[in-house]
Amino acid sequence: MGRVLADLFKKRGPVRTIGVIGMGYVGIPAGALFAKSFEKVYGFQRDSSSSGYKINLLNAGKNPLKGEEPGLDELLNEVVQKKKFECTSDFSKISQCDAVTIAIQTPFLNPTDLIPDFSALEEGIRQAGKYLSEGSLIVLESTITPGTTANWAKKILEEESGLVAGRAFGLAHAPERVMVGRLLRNIQEHDRIVGGIDDASTNRAMELYGPVLTSGKLIPMTATAAEVTKTAENTFRDLQIAAANQLALYCEAIGINFYDVRKGIDSLKGDGITRAILWPGAGVGGHCLTKDTYHLERGVKIADEQSVDFPDGVESLYVTARHINDFMPMHMVHLLKKGLNRSGKKIKGARVALLGWSFLANTDDARNTPSESFYLLCMEEGADIRVHDPWVTNWPGIDVSQDLESVLSGVDAVVIFTGHRMYYQLDSHKVRELSGSSRCVIIDGRNVIDPDVFIQNGFIYLGIGRGDKNSHPI
Numbered sequence: 070m071g072r073v074l075a076d077l078f079k080k081r082g083p084v085r086t087i088g089v090i091g092m093g094y095v096g097i098p099a100g101a102l103f104a105k106s107f108e109k110v111y112g113f114q115r116d117s118s119s120s121g122y123k124i125n126l127l128n129a130g131k132n133p134l135k136g137e138e139p140g141l142d143e144l145l146n147e148v149v150q151k152k153k154f155e156c157t158s159d160f161s162k163i164s165q166c167d168a169v170t171i172a173i174q175t176p177f178l179n180p181t182d183l184i185p186d187f188s189a190l191e192e193g194i195r196q197a198g199k200y201l202s203e204g205s206l207i208v209l210e211s212t213i214t215p216g217t218t219a220n221w222a223k224k225i226l227e228e229e230s231g232l233v234a235g236r237a238f239g240l241a242h243a244p245e246r247v248m249v250g251r252l253l254r255n256i257q258e259h260d261r262i263v264g265g266i267d268d269a270s271t272n273r274a275m276e277l278y279g280p281v282l283t284s285g286k287l288i289p290m291t292a293t294a295a296e297v298t299k300t301a302e303n304t305f306r307d308l309q310i311a312a313a314n315q316l317a318l319y320c321e322a323i324g325i326n327f328y329d330v331r332k333g334i335d336s337l338k339g340d341g342i343t344r345a346i347l348w349p350g351a352g353v354g355g356h357c358l359t360k361d362t363y364h365l366e367r368g369v370k371i372a373d374e375q376s377v378d379f380p381d382g383v384e385s386l387y388v389t390a391r392h393i394n395d396f397m398p399m400h401m402v403h404l405l406k407k408g409l410n411r412s413g414k415k416i417k418g419a420r421v422a423l424l425g426w427s428f429l430a431n432t433d434d435a436r437n438t439p440s441e442s443f444y445l446l447c448m449e450e451g452a453d454i455r456v457h458d459p460w461v462t463n464w465p466g467i468d469v470s471q472d473l474e475s476v477l478s479g480v481d482a483v484v485i486f487t488g489h490r491m492y493y494q495l496d497s498h499k500v501r502e503l504s505g506s507s508r509c510v511i512i513d514g515r516n517v518i519d520p521d522v523f524i525q526n527g528f529i530y531l532g533i534g535r536g537d538k539n540s541h542p543i
């Protein structure tokens with residue numbers, strides 16, 4: 070089969086015209102970079118109420134993405150002016166494309182059952198199947214459950230096209246490893262995992278991605294291995310964070326300073342012995358680490374191969390890591406209660422300043438923020454909680470203030486949830502004056518302040534990992 074497809078690709082000649090389905094954080098920079106290296110790119114965007122506006126904006130050479138994306142505005146303008154990039158909702162133009170990449174969102178239906186919502190992705194794949202031509206290549210870039218490309222997506226494409234994948238057209242998965250704020254750089258500099266359902270598809274996909282890489286290298290493998298790589302690389306980061314969180318909880322219980330221990334462990338460096346210990350914190354947010362573990366777990370469950378040989382009654386280490394990270398906002402509530410008790414108060418009715426709503430320091434990205442779990446837990450306990458964040462200006466149902474002084478006025482407790490730069494400058498005298506409390510509580514979820522400075526100024530301090538300070542004398 071592979072020979073037939075390789076001959077078809079050869080007959081068709083080099084990749085010239087590319088289609089990118091899904092004009093979002095991934096599709097827009099990818100399409101612009103393809104347009105730089107190839108003859109023509111069509112950016113396919115459905116004319117939906119929420120995103121249809123992007124079509125005209127992009128065709129005017131304008132970037133619809135929020136936030137700073139170095140180089141993207143200029144690149145988009147250049148490729149549109151040169152008529153090398155065109156955004157359209159006319160999917161029939163897919164028939165002109167030598168290769169089509171699909172970068173459509175794959176959220177979870179709801180945070181509890183963690184079943185991915187592939188409905189938008191399915192619609193995009195059906196469009197690709199309907200119009201794909203013989204000898205073309207389809208590449209899924211969305212983050213998907215392992216096994217999706219070679220099974221679910223393959224079936225849909227064959228159904229819609231009436232052609233056989235691996236014989237009449239190529240199919241691959243090339244996951245995106247971009248970070249908002251450095252999209253162009255990441256696409257060009259990160260190594261690119263490229264996984265085809267067969268060798269011919271993998272080789273054709275390497276022809277597609279090779280020209281857009283600067284320092285990044287191509288890493289070929291099978292489509293399913295590529296899906297596991299993407300989900301597992303985030304699973305491993307989540308696991309490393311959980312390991313740091315658990316050790317921090319141990320250090321609190323033992324009454325020692327986690328950061329001394331971390332410094333000790335981190336001093337062990339060298340070939341194959343580095344421990345790569347990360348940082349504990351008030352929780353793990355974002356749209357990658359909170360989901361990709363469950364994509365991996367689901368992939369193992371639905372795999373046709375044999376079941377996993379695993380110790381009886383033992384939960385997956387990776388899911389345990391998720392539970393530990395999701396526990397951290399609850400731990401912050403426990404620290405808050407401890408601090409308030411020491412100041413003779415209860416959480417019910419306590420006035421609490423929550424500093425930091427975004428999930429990542431110095432950004433406005435609040436997707437799956439752990440601050441929200443903490444906020445809801447405190448509300449359930451009857452606290453009077455107000456939120457500050459220098460970057461997040463609005464959030465459904467929450468009043469996020471940018472006025473730190475007003476948020477700190479008259480509070481019984483200050484809780485630091487996000488390591489925003491400005492919180493490192495918190496002045497203990499100023500905070501104490503604003504709070505008006507002689508025994509104000511301060512809970513540090515990101516190791517931002519110096520405990521001694523605040524303790525000497527009359528605060529009741531507790532911090533994640535600070536077992537050496539959490540029972541300081543008052």
Ligand SMILES: NC(=O)c1ccc[n+]([C@@H]2O[C@H](COP(=O)([O-])OP(=O)(O)OC[C@H]3O[C@@H](n4cnc5c(N)ncnc54)[C@H](O)[C@@H]3O)[C@@H](O)[C@H]2O)c1
Pocket residue numbers: 090091092093094095096113114115117120121172173174175189190192193194210211212213245246247248249
């Ligand atoms: N954003 C990131 O930083 C990032 C990083 C790594 C991986 N990813 C993965 O990449 C994928 C895309 O993410 P994103 O952030 O670009 O999503 P996004 O929501 O920003 O963009 C998706 C775009 O696809 C469009 N779309 C949806 N259905 C369509 C259809 N049937 N036809 C045409 N267009 C359609 C949407 O209107 C939207 O414009 C997801 O699977 C995500 O997990 C994202």
Ligand SMILES: CC(=O)N[C@@H]1[C@@H](OP(=O)(O)OP(=O)(O)OC[C@H]2O[C@@H](n3ccc(=O)[nH]c3=O)[C@H](O)[C@@H]2O)O[C@H](CO)[C@@H](O)[C@@H]1O
Pocket residue numbers: 245246247248302303306310347348349350351352353354355356357358428429430
């Ligand atoms: C392309 C892609 O998928 N990229 C991912 C993306 O992940 P992301 O955007 O979700 O950002 P993260 O940095 O992972 O943070 C997530 C949460 O974990 C908390 N955290 C973090 C480190 C730590 O030591 N202790 C913590 O508690 C932090 O506060 C935040 O809430 O970028 C990472 C590189 O930055 C990549 O590795 C990762 O593949």
